[in-house]
Amino acid sequence: MEYLLILGLALAALYAWGIGANDMANIIATPIGGGAIKRKLAVQLYVTFLVLGALLQGHMVMKTLGKGVVKQLDLVGAVASSLAAITWVYLASLLGLPVSTSLSATSGVIGVGLAYVVETGDWGLLNLGVINKIIVSWVASPILSMITAMWLYLLLRRFLSTSRGERAVRALTAIAVAWDGYSFGTNDVANATGVYIAVVGGTALAQRVLGVNINETLLLALYGAVFIALGGAVMGWRVVNTVGYKITRLDPIGGLTEALSSALIVWFFTTIPYMIFGYGIPISTTYASVAAVFGIGIAKFRSLQRGVNVKVALLIVLSWILTLPVAATLGLLYYFTLTYLVGGAP
């Protein structure tokens, strides 16, 4: 089964790379485009705090994907869910749908959980309470992000729209980018590697591969964070330049607001649910970011119609409604195919 673990970790690296390439823009594009922070500093802050977030709080959402949605994910299930998420994200890209990597990863795990239920007839293997909270958070997080951004923008504009405020905006933007990178690390690293924590836990993988004794969850968090950072550094620039300079049109205060709102919401959904019921929630950092920009639009133009493109909002909702059944079905199908090929869980 070792080859399956190697395959799984390779898939996790690939997924992390893709997350980095696409999602680095969510963190640094609008502050850079708004002219509130230099590119080099933004990247340095992003990478440093991404790794920190993954190491310090990454375990909160990793636990949800590895041991929360289903009671205990085995190796075949973990690989099946990775394959499901990658396949769906790839298919959606071909179809031109804006899907979330977080939603895809979680839906893949739900699919594997359903496969366990089909296999054993035991609904207890699927943690419906956690799934319900995740789904509610998928709806609540963009709405909260939009509302937060709306009020924060009005507040910041009131206090920082002075000549002296310009320096404060720059300093605050650096802090916001660092926090946003940190929050991203806490939440998104789980999308790639979270499903493997139950698999590599207790295997002394670090001892065997690296010759050092490190907690496996920490090792997986670092592994995911490194590939997310690499994906961003190698392939993320094109997206950052497109989003920052060509797509979004935010002033420095808008860029700051977007970063702060998105950071707050992602951090909130990682930390607070973990403190309350023991599981961090995997939410879409992209949707939080897009919703924050909508909120800024509403505050800036004082109009819901000009701030929010209803068609866009509906299509995003549709794409995530589609993600759940499709990625879950893929997870289920991959699980049975892999079980057939490798002869069941170890």
Next chain:
Amino acid sequence: MTTWIWFSRLRERETLTLYLEHAKLVLGVLEQAHRALQAYVNNDKQALESSWSEVFRLEREADNMKRKILAELATGSVHPIDREELIRLILVSDDVASRAKAWVRRLRLAVYNSIPRSVIGHLVKMASSVVEAYKLVIEAASKLITGDKKSVLELCNKIEFYEEEIDDLRISALEEVYKYCDLAKTSMCILAKEIVDLIEDAADKCEDVADVLRSIALLRA
């Protein structure tokens, strides 16, 4: 595809759909301007005046649509990736309509039967080619909305051929104009030459529109 880029592409499609409405109005202007030339050939003053009214009305509608599209591109916090290209597309298309309006305006100044059929015949042919070229512009813009880049590039090449054909027609038309100028009143000679140049300029602008459509298609690669 990232959500941002998807969002931006959606806005681009919306703008291109509005542009199509603008382009149809411009085509209407061109068709009426072409009809005005035919009316001149037929010595039908009433038809010429009716075409002029239509040209005036459609050009004004196109202007309003242009303003609507530019306002649309200025709203919201997220805009299409190729926003600058879209603005150029609309402004250059508007130039086509203004050239057509200008040639009909000149035509109304020309005394009936003063410009000989040998000259006007060439003008009608040139205008007809401009109309055909602009029909291809509309087809190319429709293909751009559906994402059929290959067809956009092929149609843009065809628009270029039309422009080259109109260039050749212009030389033939000028030959006739210069012959006419040896005999005609100076004012009529200048008018005839101006109309030739304006039709040729409209064809050039069609080619410019094709260039913008081509660059949007290529930027999407």
